[in-house]
Amino acid sequence: MILPIFITFSLLITSSYANSIEFDYCVADPTLPHGPTGYSCKDPTKATADDFAYSGLRTPGNTSSMFKSGVSLAFVAQFPGLNGLGISMVRADMAVGGAVPLHTHRVAELIVVIEGTIIAGFIDTNNTAFYKTLEKGDLFVIPPTLEHFQVNVGKVPAAVYASFGSANPGVQAVSNSLFQTDLPTEIVQKITLLDRAQIKKLKMMFGGTN
Numbered sequence: 001m002i003l004p005i006f007i008t009f010s011l012l013i014t015s016s017y018a019n020s021i022e023f024d025y026c027v028a029d030p031t032l033p034h035g036p037t038g039y040s041c042k043d044p045t046k047a048t049a050d051d052f053a054y055s056g057l058r059t060p061g062n063t064s065s066m067f068k069s070g071v072s073l074a075f076v077a078q079f080p081g082l083n084g085l086g087i088s089m090v091r092a093d094m095a096v097g098g099a100v101p102l103h104t105h106r107v108a109e110l111i112v113v114i115e116g117t118i119i120a121g122f123i124d125t126n127n128t129a130f131y132k133t134l135e136k137g138d139l140f141v142i143p144p145t146l147e148h149f150q151v152n153v154g155k156v157p158a159a160v161y162a163s164f165g166s167a168n169p170g171v172q173a174v175s176n177s178l179f180q181t182d183l184p185t186e187i188v189q190k191i192t193l194l195d196r197a198q199i200k201k202l203k204m205m206f207g208g209t210n
C-alpha cells in the first residue's frame, strides 16, 4: 500500500513544480485557460522587461471611500510576470482616521509601514486578538487565512506595502461579504445577531440587496 501512495504523491509534487524546473519564468497569458496553479505561460521568447515591472503601486490609492482607505493590487491579474512565482504585493493608503477593514487571504502576508502610524492586527482561531502600533519601517506578519485589519491612528496619512506568499492571494472582506451580496437580511440577522435596521442600512451603503 505504501509504495503506490508514495509514487502518486511524488508524481503530484513533480507536476506541481514542473514550471519552475523547466522554465525560468512563466509570464501569464490571460487569454489562455488557467487553473489552480495559475495562468498558462506566454511564449517565453516573447517575454520582455516590461513583463517583469509594474508601476501601479507608485501613486497613493484613492482614500475617498467608506473606510477612508484605498488599496492598489499587484496580483497576477494586474502584474502577469508574477505568474507561478508564489509572490505578490499591495499598497494600502489610509487617510487620517482611515482603516483597512477586516478581511482575509488564502496565504500569509508581510506588512511594512512606509508612512505614518498604524495599528495592525489579526484574530486567531482561538479568538485571541493580536494587535500592535507600528511606525514607519516596522513589519507585521499575518498568518494565512486569519481575519486582519489596519487602522491609521496617527495625525497624518498612512501607507503600507504588503507582500503575499501567492501570486493570487485573494481578498475577502467581512463587511463586503455580509452587506454587498444578495444574502437575505433574515439570514444575515440569524448568522450575526445584528438588528434588521442596521443590516438594511449597511446593505444600502455597500450595495447589497434582499
Ligand SMILES: *[C@@H]1O[C@H](CO)[C@@H](O)[C@H](O)[C@H]1NC(C)=O
Pocket: 062, 063, 064, 065
Ligand atoms: C476618488 O474616488 C471618489 C469616489 O469614488 C471619486 O469621486 C474621485 O473622483 C476619485 N478621485 C480620484 C483622484 O480619482
Ligand SMILES: *[C@@H]1O[C@H](CO)[C@@H](O)[C@H](O)[C@H]1NC(C)=O
Pocket: 126, 128
Ligand atoms: C485560547 O484562549 C483562552 C482564553 O480565551 C486562553 O486561556 C488559552 O490559553 C488560549 N489558547 C491558546 C493556544 O492561545
